[in-house]
Amino acid sequence: MEIKGHFPLALYTTMGVGGLAEFFVAPRSLQDIILIQKYRSGEGCPVNVIGGGSNLIILGDVLSGLVVSTLEMCQISHAGSSERKEIVCEAGLPLKSLLGRAISEELSGLEFAMGIPGTVGGALCGNAGVPGFSVSDVINWVEVVKPGGTLARLGKNDIGWGYRYSSLGNSEDIIYRCGLVLVPEEPEKIRDNCQYWWKKREQQPYTDRSAGCIFKNPEKHSAGWLLERCGCKGMRKGDAMVSERHANFIINVGHAVSEDILWLIRQCRTRVYEKTGIMLELEVKLVGNEIF
Ligand SMILES: Cc1cc2nc3c(=O)[nH]c(=O)nc-3n(C[C@H](O)[C@H](O)[C@H](O)COP(=O)(O)OP(=O)(O)OC[C@H]3O[C@@H](n4cnc5c(N)ncnc54)[C@H](O)[C@@H]3O)c2cc1C
Incomplete structure (x- = not known):
């Protein structure tokens, strides 16, 4: 496992x-993750x-500190009966590849x-x-490596789940792999479902460079609808811009820098709060020292 210094991260983000x-x-490998978690505890090194x-x-x-990319951890296997199949995959597997495997296995x-x-x-x-x-609907168990290097298997119910929330996101554990339970289905039905969900994506700027939805949807309205009503669409700072297609996406139209994105996020949140009294909560994760 090679540790690189002063490594550029931009290409590792969408x-x-x-x-x-x-x-x-x-x-x-699992051994590599254990080593990282032992090092984290021993040296008190910040890890992202x-x-x-x-x-x-x-x-x-x-x-x-240390940035850990999971992209090399993408093994997948499966087992199970004719009624339910368990797919086991490592944390770095692209969701797209997992779905592709599920489709090909019907x-x-x-x-x-x-x-x-x-x-x-x-x-x-x-x-x-x-x-x-x-995702919580199909999860059976998750294996994590804790700071110090202990491997633990958590059942679905050992984990706190909510709307765009899981307790896994609030811990220092590194997710190693998980087991998902899927059910056999006719290929045509699976294809129709996929097409249905793909069509829903038309409202999103999926060909632009973004980090997905900036804010979570509050209770009554979608964040995108509120942001649009408050005139946020098209707002721009440097090369960071609120998408004209969907106001809950900030897109990089050139060489955007994080300061400009953060400025836009604050402006959007303030506008919505001043006009509606609703304080939007971040869905996107900010990595670094900034307190939002
Ligand atoms: C165009 C577009 C459309 C999107 N549409 C949706 C959508 O419909 N629904 C939706 O929910 N999201 C959507 N997203 C957001 C995003 O794709 C999802 O949240 C996705 O699941 C994030 O996965 P990631 O691997 O990129 O995580 P990252 O962005 O790399 O990380 C997210 C968080 O997970 C942590 N993390 C990642 N891997 C591990 C690990 N192995 N162990 C411990 N912590 C880990 C990171 O530290 C970070 O805190 C969209 C994004 C884009 C750009």
Whole structure:
């Protein structure tokens, strides 16, 4: 496992924004992750894990400590009966590849993930999903490596789940792999489901560089609707811009920097609060020292 110094992170995010990692490592095995977690505890080194980088904004010029990319951890296998099949996959597997495998095995349950970028680990941390469905629906267990290096298996009910929330996202554990339970289904039905969810993506700026939805939807209205009503669409600072297609996406139209993105996020949140009294909560994760 090679540790690299002053490693550029922008290409590791879908938004294409990020400074340098003081140290960067891409583990390839469980043993590597255990080593990282032992080092973290022993040295008191700050650690940031990054999967597909599709739900985070990296702040500042240098991110101190160690950045751990899970992209080399993408093994997949499956087992089970004719009624239920368990797919076991490592955290760095792209969600798209997992869905592709489920489709080719004629297994249903994950079609809602059609078009959600990123890895399985990131999806577990944010309980990725769409209205009515989320990753927690198909999870059976998750294995994590704790600071200090202990491997632990958590059952689905040992984990706190909510709308775009899981307790896994609030801990210092590194997700190693998980087991998902899917059900056999007719290929035509699976294909129709995928097409249904893919069509829903038309409202999103999925060909632009973004970090997904900036804010969570509050109780009564969608964040996108509120932001649009408050005139946020098209707001721009430097090369960061609120998408004209969907107001809950900030896109990088050139060489956006994190300061400009953060400025836009604050402006959007203030506008919505002043006009509606609703304080929007961040869905995207800010990585770095900034307190929001
Ligand atoms: C165009 C677009 C559309 C999107 N649509 C949706 C959507 O419909 N629904 C939805 O829910 N999301 C959506 N997203 C957001 C994003 O794709 C998901 O949240 C995705 O699951 C994040 O996965 P990731 O691997 O990119 O995570 P990252 O952005 O890399 O990381 C997110 C968080 O997870 C943590 N993390 C990642 N892997 C691990 C690990 N192995 N161990 C510990 N912590 C880890 C990171 O530290 C970070 O805190 C969209 C994003 C884009 C760009």
